[in-house]
Amino acid sequence: MKADGIISTSTRLCAVIGNPVAHSLSPALHNAAFNALGLDYVYTAFRVEDLKSAISGMRALENFRGLSVTIPHKIEVIDYLDEIDDIDRSIGSINTVINEGGRLCGSGTDGPGALKAILDAGVDPDDATVLMLGAGGASRAIAFTLARSASIGKLVMMDINEPMLKGLAADLAAGTDVTVEAALLGPETIAARVPDADIIINCTPVGMHPKEDASLVPPGLFRRGQVVFDVVYTPLETRLLREAAAKGCIVISGVEMFINQAVLQFEKFTGSEAPVDVMRNVLMERLKG
């Protein structure tokens, strides 16, 4: 809403849709940012089962400006949009919809949010060998973004699900110029690949609350100066990051990716530069609270 806190006929609505959405932090983040800048927007949350109707409804409701799309709708939603970037079509999922006067434009900010987290940490991904653990949705988004938007040297993809792993590796080989290797995730392949990696990114749920004790990488494999990035952000410091930091690695928390994907969404919703610190403070309060 506006600086005076008054919602009017010109107030634009943004919302997160998913199923469930009750635990989403997005309303808190975006509303705090709208308020901080005095923008005439409000952000709510809708649990959605009938995605097609929800999307055509958004198109018909003129002040319904933007959507954050979360599980399980990030893939299917593409079918109902009018426009989507080429890279997002390759990734196969999106998390953001903008209503441009009845024309719905989809895009993903998870990959760009992850890349921004890496660059913000002062890491130069040029020519880097990037080892990615997991070949699911987050991994697809990050891998395509790194391959297309950063001139990395090599992507090494690992997962326990061989068809998914091979599928992503083939898609990356077909859709980007990056050198891709794929290896089935296991103790031996981890031991063989971690030492050579410049950047290690965990895109699996391993280490996530309540199984905080788990980590895919034995700490003895880390070397000083390696970059270790975990997309998990509950807990704020996963075992992976804690052990990597103790070995002198540069660590990047999933919180940074989460903030950045929201920051990039906010900028698409509003056209204004996001008040990053406001959003970070709200998020940290919620995650610690």
Add this chain to the structure above:
Amino acid sequence: MKADGIISTSTRLCAVIGNPVAHSLSPALHNAAFNALGLDYVYTAFRVEDLKSAISGMRALENFRGLSVTIPHKIEVIDYLDEIDDIDRSIGSINTVINEGGRLCGSGTDGPGALKAILDAGVDPDDATVLMLGAGGASRAIAFTLARSASIGKLVMMDINEPMLKGLAADLAAGTDVTVEAALLGPETIAARVPDADIIINCTPVGMHPKEDASLVPPGLFRRGQVVFDVVYTPLETRLLREAAAKGCIVISGVEMFINQAVLQFEKFTGSEAPVDVMRNVLMERLKG
């Protein structure tokens, strides 16, 4: 939104849809009422052309609790709802939609709002002869409500549009037990019918800003103690009401009907008793401002 002003994943959305909606006073009224009671609701406005998609979108968006429906959608919207009261089907238009877990229920609060305005003014409509000027949408809603929910004596309907007038009179004769007369609106019929009326209700736009100089009833026809009700509320006191008051009539402003239709909507949206004074103050501020 809630007392703490924080919009969360549980915040329920209500909105007005119409075309145009830019001048709607409903967001100001309903948000002030939500805030006064600390209810976790927010109310916005959507200009809508594709009504069918907007309605199925509402059904699919779980926290989308209620709609105020305004021109030009009050008739067509009935086609897209799951449930509608019998009287509203007779009236042929509604102004309120409630989303009961994906089941959309339509109802009208214009007629009940008008009846409440009459009762709130201390007027007893029992056995009254009611003269209604105009046979359009507002007139249909009020006439059916008076015929069904108040034991009035007789309804005299007048309009310059003969097919519309005869249509409404026939619908009232078929759908209610009230005695109905219809007369083509003109100076002679006004002169003949006004003196016998206990309650005169103007449902035409005559007298509305910017044509504030107009009135359908020559002031010499009024008699002390008659009730004169104008659904027009811009200006707050129409020429009709000003002249009627000067002749000792009991006058009821369209503002009362407008507030009451919103009050009844609010109670359907929230299940809570509306803070009527808060809503009245906001409306008066806007109308005077």
